[in-house]
Amino acid sequence: MSLPQHFLETGDGSRFPSIGLGTWKIPEAVLPDLVPEAVAMGYRHFDCACDYGNEPAVGEGLRRALASGLCSRDDLWITSKLWNTYHHPDHVRPACERTLSDLGLDVLDLYLIHFPVTLAFVPFEERYPPGWFFDPASENPSMKPVRIPLADTWGAMEGLVGAGLVKRIGVCNYSTALLRDLLAYASIAPQVLQVEMHPYLPQPRLLRFCHEEGIAVTAFSPFGASSYVPLQMALESESVLDDPAVLEIAAEQGRSPGQVLLRWAVQRGTVVIPKTQTPAHLRENIGIFDFALTPEEMSRLDALDRRRRFNDPAEFGEKAFNTFYPIFD
Ligand SMILES: NC(=O)c1ccc[n+]([C@@H]2O[C@H](COP(=O)([O-])OP(=O)(O)OC[C@H]3O[C@@H](n4cnc5c(N)ncnc54)[C@H](OP(=O)(O)O)[C@@H]3O)[C@@H](O)[C@H]2O)c1
Numbered sequence: 001m002s003l004p005q006h007f008l009e010t011g012d013g014s015r016f017p018s019i020g021l022g023t024w025k026i027p028e029a030v031l032p033d034l035v036p037e038a039v040a041m042g043y044r045h046f047d048c049a050c051d052y053g054n055e056p057a058v059g060e061g062l063r064r065a066l067a068s069g070l071c072s073r074d075d076l077w078i079t080s081k082l083w084n085t086y087h088h089p090d091h092v093r094p095a096c097e098r099t100l101s102d103l104g105l106d107v108l109d110l111y112l113i114h115f116p117v118t119l120a121f122v123p124f125e126e127r128y129p130p131g132w133f134f135d136p137a138s139e140n141p142s143m144k145p146v147r148i149p150l151a152d153t154w155g156a157m158e159g160l161v162g163a164g165l166v167k168r169i170g171v172c173n174y175s176t177a178l179l180r181d182l183l184a185y186a187s188i189a190p191q192v193l194q195v196e197m198h199p200y201l202p203q204p205r206l207l208r209f210c211h212e213e214g215i216a217v218t219a220f221s222p223f224g225a226s227s228y229v230p231l232q233m234a235l236e237s238e239s240v241l242d243d244p245a246v247l248e249i250a251a252e253q254g255r256s257p258g259q260v261l262l263r264w265a266v267q268r269g270t271v272v273i274p275k276t277q278t279p280a281h282l283r284e285n286i287g288i289f290d291f292a293l294t295p296e297e298m299s300r301l302d303a304l305d306r307r308r309r310f311n312d313p314a315e316f317g318e319k320a321f322n323t324f325y326p327i328f329d
Helices: 031-041 055-067 089-103 150-162 176-185 204-213 244-253 257-267 279-286 295-302 313-321
Strands: 007-009 015-017 045-047 077-082 110-113 169-172 192-196 216-220
Touching (some): 031 055, 031 279, 055 089, 077 089, 089 150, 110 150, 150 169, 150 176, 192 204, 204 216, 244 257, 244 295, 257 279, 257 295
Parallel strands (some): 045 077, 077 110, 110 169, 192 216
Antiparallel strands (some): 007 015
16 A cells, blocks of 8 residues: 655664654543544544553554554554653553554654653552642642753663663754753653644754754644643634745645645654544645645745744643643743
8 A cells, every 4th residue: 555654763773654643632432433433534643642641542542453454563653752750761651552552553663752841750550640739639730840861761761661661762942952962861862752742832953953853743733723722722813824924835736725734844854643533634734745835935945933832831730730841941
């Protein structure tokens, strides 16, 4: 079968599928059918995390897709992420093993540190996934920051590669400064950086730095505000899908605004992981490999930069979790 999918070659020569399905906020009830449907349409990359609380349901979907012979395990790229409460080196391996068991896998293709945010440990039997609050049932719940060097967490991540539990490791939500520091002590360099990227937050310096260092970049929240309006972290009026320039280019190309944003992401050399639980969007989002934006259209989209970050722990930590924890300045 010829796949409507392209690949980005990573620093180690791996073929990283350019479009992945983001799974944040997809209800558990939907995933067992949605995952095989996605595989049948050509998706080979699934972006998961402990924190999304739905890894067993993704796992059931993967099991069904594999059982139906749609593809083999080797054709799939499964990413998951280490949650903030498991940064202590003693907790990294158990956290990874829990994710593997929930997903029904022996090995992950990529395991990422979810945030450079280090929170007090919460045992599995107390709460899983633990979320942001340390004490959700208390009268004034809050996050409980602790001081664990990211270098120690990274050392334990490297141990997972040595133990054969994960093929590659990387980070999310790191700045160039944190990446530069990581490169100074890493025995295994990060293969991937996953960060928020869309035309209102294109982060050209970060992208250039990663390209120069051979770190592949995955763009999350490619539709900008869409994911954050229901969480009251963005206004509908901030939607990049409705931006006049995006609508104009969509009309020129005879494509949807969503396809224009995903094509922009892929053409600037990132992998992109749109979330959808709507079958029409699922098909639309992978149908971007039979057209190209012109250099002029790319420049028009690049020029929309507003430095508007929707996923910012300094903002949502204080509003939703009663704790000021900035990581971006
Ligand atoms: N590492 C991190 O810290 C981090 C943070 C955030 C996200 N992520 C990852 O990145 C993934 C994607 O980001 P996201 O979920 O925040 O947001 P997103 O993919 O930018 O947007 C999802 C929203 O857009 C809608 N949508 C999907 N396809 C569309 C289309 N073609 N046209 C119009 N609307 C469309 C979805 O609704 P329907 O479902 O109805 O289609 C949903 O409301 C996540 O699922 C997660 O895997 C990682």
